[in-house]
Amino acid sequence: MDAIQDTSLLTRAALLAALTPAQPGGDASVAAGRIQLFPAGAFAARDGRPGNLKGVSAKEWRLTPEDAEALLARWRQRATPVVIDYEHQTHLSRQNGQPAPAAGWITALEATPEGLFASVEWTDKARAHIRAGEYRFISPTFSFDRHSGAVLELHSAALTNNPALDGMSAAQAKTHTQEDKHMDKLLALLRTLLGLPDTADEAQCAEALSLLSASVSGETTQTAAASRHLPQQNLIALLQSKDAALTTAQAELACAKAAPPDPGKYVAMTTFQAVQQEAAQLRAKLADMEGAAAVAALSGEIEAALKDGRLAASAKPWADGLAKSNPDILREFLKSTPPVAALKGTQTGGKEPDSTPGTASLTAEEEYARAQLGLTAEEYAKHKEAV
Template sequence: MTTHSLHSKPRVAVCALSVQTTSDKTRLMPAGTFHAPRGAAEGTGPWHLTSEAAQAIIRLAAGRSTDIALDYEHQTLYAEINGKPAPASGWLDPRSLEWRDDGLYGSITWTAAASAAIDANEYRYLSPVFPYDANGVPLDLLHLALTNTPAIDEGAAQLAAARMAITHDVNDDAQEIDTVKREQLIQTLGLAASATDEQIDTAIAALKAAKADADAFRTALGAKDDAKPSEAVAALKASSAAAPADMSQYVPVEVYQEATQQLAALKSGSETAELDALIKEGLDDGRIPGQKTADWLRTKGIAACKAHLEGAPSIAALKSTQTQGKPPEGAEVKGDGKLTETELAVCKSMGISPEKYREANPVPAA
């Protein structure tokens, strides 16, 4: 991992090749080894464009959000120096780049004026501007120009290098412009002297994350963007002091817990009383056939009791007001434990088996 600045001499070059267009694409850079154009003030070559290097340029171009500009005579580089406009001669679709055996190709949309000038043989050469590494391998395609004199001077080359460093994530040793001493960086990050590149990258990522958190903290507090963390904390304390909590809206936790317990006790007592009333009502009108069933429903709770009473018919023969808990007249109590027709009707209405019913309501002793 290396860190860069813009202070040392840039490695930016131009080359020239005839405007060579197939039916769909134009050759932008030649394949293999090629040299600087005669008269170029920056970049003497030779340069070497391989398939691998071209694929790296294609990947970089695919990440661009705008088309790559073509101008006349590299005026894009000189506009900031001479103040003259830099009209486009065409636009290159960065996602159209393609490697072929004889070089790097792409789809250019020429302006009407440029197309006419090419047809009239007023411009003959296409001149790409590109950064390159210490081995002469092109690293990117910055922009291109229609030209008859493809050389650029030192000032324009430095401007191109500056733009390249600003708009690209330079992280390759071959693209290094000015390397900060590794030892100094490690010391600044508070790492061990033997820290690896991965550990350095992780520490830098942590610093970026901490900065993002601090920015979000300042924004939430309404502090200035350049406010120090201590100033942001002071702003938080000041806002808290300016708007103290209204204690009349709160109660001690002991009071809250006591009230909760009392409510729970009241609810339990109320449900118990309601369950007792339901069971008594069921015994009175015959929907609960006996005390065993009543005790069983009591263990199931109020919801189960309500469900039973809603589905069970009122059986007059079992009402305590008529029989006082004794078998109804005419109903034979079988000593063998079998259920009467009335008891079978109760089982059917309650959805229980005769065995479960007899278990809950045993035959009275003789």
């Protein structure tokens, strides 16, 4: 790649870009303790650079993953760390004769999908400026390819309040560890509980806790008396009300355990089981009674059917069981069954058994079956022999 190099200040200023992100410090989207030097992809300054620079055909600067890797390779070859100054004074010192003190030193570079980031070791003075909000932005100076716009090498960076590029992260005063994040969450919780504003720092939270402790322990010192006017008294009242409610609930629970259960609301398990068993027995007895009543109600019809030949004597137990389980079906059967004369009264209808040679006497069941089939005695006998 073709990087333009010129020792004159004006030409150098045309080729070295001073970019500054436009967001305030403390952006949670970027890990604390890092600064963003370049965004990823194509970007340009608000004043039109690099498209308005003489001798430059590129309309935008560019930082692709390949560009970033090449820049990191050049960075690793450096023995001297890259300085962060104030307002690019490192490059203006020869012109204005003013000193160019360092605000910090870049200790590491990292390429991410969002752009190029750096870890910084700040001076105490620079850290104080950043914490006080006196400086908020980072501006890198770098060389680039005048045709493609690819960023080639990082030369320095500066703290400034005049950003040229919007949308990047801002300077952080210190590196936030995981422990610092836990402390931030704890401070936020303490501010809420103590009724302090969101701007209260660790010292203010500690002072409020001290006053709260004095109030709870019943001290009568001037500090404890002054604490009665602080918002944390709301917390004390809340805690006391919760304690009272808990004491009341515990007392009610103890009384409930000591007192016997209300018989109007509760029943012993043994009593409940005994009632269940008794109810089952009563249901069984009721079923038997209903079955006996059904048999008794149909007994007259069963006897009449036995007499007129609608039922064989051997079918009586079946008729008695059906009368108990389903009396309606038995009634329908007796109504639809025609009488069999041979089954009336006795098996022979009150006559002596037939002794005619060649004629076989039929039993009551056989006579019933013969009548149902509509066969004569001789036909039934022949059918029986054939079977």
